[in-house]
Structures are given as structure tokens and as C-alpha cells.
Amino acid sequence: NAGVTQTPKFQVLKTGQSMTLQCAQDMNHNSMYWYRQDPGMGLRLIYYSASEGTTDKGEVPNGYNVSRLNKREFSLRLESAAPSQTSVYFCASSEGQEPNEKLFFGSGTQLSVL
């Protein structure tokens, strides 16, 4: 049972470099999310996709772009990385049908921007 798979697990970038974080789920979920986790700030929503073909901004979307490639995959792109984007990034998914449903999380990507 893979669930939600994120790659890579670790990444170090230099300021100005670009990269894409990959996320895939095998649970046939409709909704997918990208969060960042920072000490003292908890998890903050970057972008989410309620269903295939749609994406919406969360609390902290600046500096990021997303693509819902298909129902399984939801990628997060940093076009020009900045030190403020050093964080742990989590992808999550949910069935997307009920407000009280739970989210399934990936294992996270630890990103450092130097």
C-alpha cells in the first residue's frame, strides 16, 4: 500500500534554481494538497486541487506553481528558489467528497535553499 508518494525526500538548492516536487497517490482520490511545515508555524496550505483539472491557491502560494497532471499526480514547482522556501513540504490527498473526511499524507520532502 503506497498511499501518497513524494519525491525527492531531500533536496538542496541554490538561490534562484528551480525544481519540481512530485506527488502521486494510488487511492483514486479526487482532492490533493501541498502544505509546508515550518517550526512555530505549523502546516500552511500552499495550493490544493479539489478535482482533476482544477487548482486553487491556499494561504501561502507566492513563489510556487502547481500542476494537476492527472487524477494521480499533483506537482509543486519552485521557479526561482529563495531561502525563505527552506521548509518541509507535504503532499496530501483525500476522497474529496465529504467535509469530515481525513487527509492522507506523504512522508515529506525536506528542502534547503542556500
Add this chain to the structure above:
Amino acid sequence: AQRVTQPEKLLSVFKGAPVELKCNYSYSGSPELFWYVQYSRQRLQLLLRHISRESIKGFTADLNKGETSFHLKKPFAQEEDSAMYYCALRSTGFQKLVFGTGTRLLVSP
């Protein structure tokens, strides 16, 4: 706007002591509330949700709409309860889940 407040960054107790992790929220409608937990080297996972009114691993949480709170309680803490706990809110009709800043629970022997 939706907001979740967890006032304690760290809660340290001894094994067998009662535990209460505080969570307050602000939302004018009918919220859906959750507690998520992240154990060391594990993924973030759902602990419980208010609609289920269940007890998971000895933890319970009651939604108090008057006080806009959803505190997490356990009568006797165990060492394996040591983890990061996040309270989260989803407003009816919206997909996104808003998290608090988290409370680290440390249970000492």
C-alpha cells in the same frame, strides 16, 4: 476567516499524568474539527475527528461551540504518546483544511 490556535508549543508531562492539549478556533459557521498526530519518523496521520465522537488510543476531544474549543484529552499519558499534535479545521463546503501551529507533547518516564 478560519483560524486555529494552539497556545502551547510544548507540553511536558510524566507518564500516568492527565494530558490536555488546547485548541481554539474561529469560524462563524459549522466547522469540522480534527486532531492529527505526527510521531517521530512517521507520517502525519489522523488521530480523531469530532463528528465521530470516538476515543482513539485513549484520547478524546469534545467540540465546545460556546467556547469555540476542541481540546484533546487523555486521562493517563503514556511514553508512546510523545509526538507533535495538530488541531485542524475544515469549514463546511470548502475543501481546504487549516491547521494550527501544533503542540509537541513529551511524556517522560
